[in-house]
Amino acid sequence: MSKKVALVTGSNRGIGASCVEEFAKLGVNVVINYCHHEEEAKNLEKHIKETYQVDVLTIKCDVSKEDEVENMVNTIVDHFGGIDILVNNAGVSRDSLLLDKNIKEFKRILDVNLIGTYLCSKYVGKIMLNAKQGKIINISSTNAFDTYYPESCDYDASKAGVVSLTHNLAREFAPFINVNCVAPGWVKTAMNKGLTYEQINAEKKKILLGRFAEAEEIAKVVVFLASSKSDYINDSIIRVDGGKYNA
Template identity: 35%
Template sequence: MKLLEGQSVIITGAGQGIGLAIARVFAAQGARLIVADIDLDAAEAAAKSLCDTGAQASAVRCDVTVEDQVEALAGAAVERYGALDVLVNNAGITRDATLRRMTVQQFREVMDVHLVGTWLGLKYAAARMREQGGGAVVNISSISGKVGLPGQTNYSAAKAGVVGMTKAAAKELAHLGIRVNAIQPGLVRTAMTEALRPDIWEEKLAGVPMGRAAEPEEIGKVALFLASELSSYMTGAVLEVTGGRHM
């Protein structure tokens, strides 16, 4: 039996990067997927690539900062697959700048996507999961939320907030059979990180005891663990997937 056989899963920000990698790992384990992204073209291309492998996947455009859209997203999983078993709150943005140069708009945009978006996902997924008698939520935080990184006062604050939200929601929802856990990735090889200047990339890599960046699928495997019955007695946990960086 595959770990997510027949389970209905929403992944936000799944049109590319870590979100798409999580979708691929979940699809290989039998999940029926809702690929959500603010970029509908990217979501549709991702869903098609998953369907081409034999998976069940549908694309939905969703701005996670808009309440009506997030509520509709949760409803779409139930309408298409009859349930909502797993939510992965992955959608995210960066608006990096020094404290002196960062604008209030840049700060608020990051807070809205990471904190409001994660909260809305939790709120509406939990409402559906409550009716079913259980479910699992995986929130994607960042090691930046643990240690704080220069130029990321907005992102570090938001990702630390995701940890606090995860723990509060886990305590609130445990008696309903809903588990809420989080992942803090470190340096991951994506299009965004590969666009870094070579000297900056090497500086970051030098801080990783394992000597390499993570592949996106390695984050997906940890998300799979938290979404599946392999972690059935875990809630409120925050797993660092960093290659040892920032221990």
């Protein structure tokens, strides 16, 4: 996979940052995208440049804004000449019950998680279709199918939308672009920093492996789906949840 170019959205920390590192280990040039936390992004860029022999571009872009996504994709193409891999990873959640959510909060979750995936796939997809090759990996969640939480009804709906989008993108972009989706269960990242000790223990009891995933454990599956090792995998949704069930 050497000297390919991977754009990982929302990659200043968490699962996205782990994807960036796993790609860099394989010699893939990487684009770090962030929305708010520039320092995290710059620190990651420094670490990747010092540790691996790859080119790194760091771009601030709110994936829910069409003009920003278009600018980000143009900047990447100007710098690298193309994009081989897109990981639609940027995501937000905000726990509160449906009756307590206002429409602005609900829409923001859909805008980042679902509209962001659509916009990045649209602008990167055009580049990949011109090149007649590419791999898109969408990050959904097991909350899309069966591990629902009423506090995250907006998030769960957005992640179900990402699954649906995966199936339609795979059809529209075939046979040139493989479009797959990874659906993690619980992962040890900042997204879950609000969970109490009791909540974490209760959730661990519903996981056959008895623990939350490390971000790298999700990233390794993403990198597999971006590699030639998975060339015949397309339109698939892969759960990476340690064996999780909704008890």
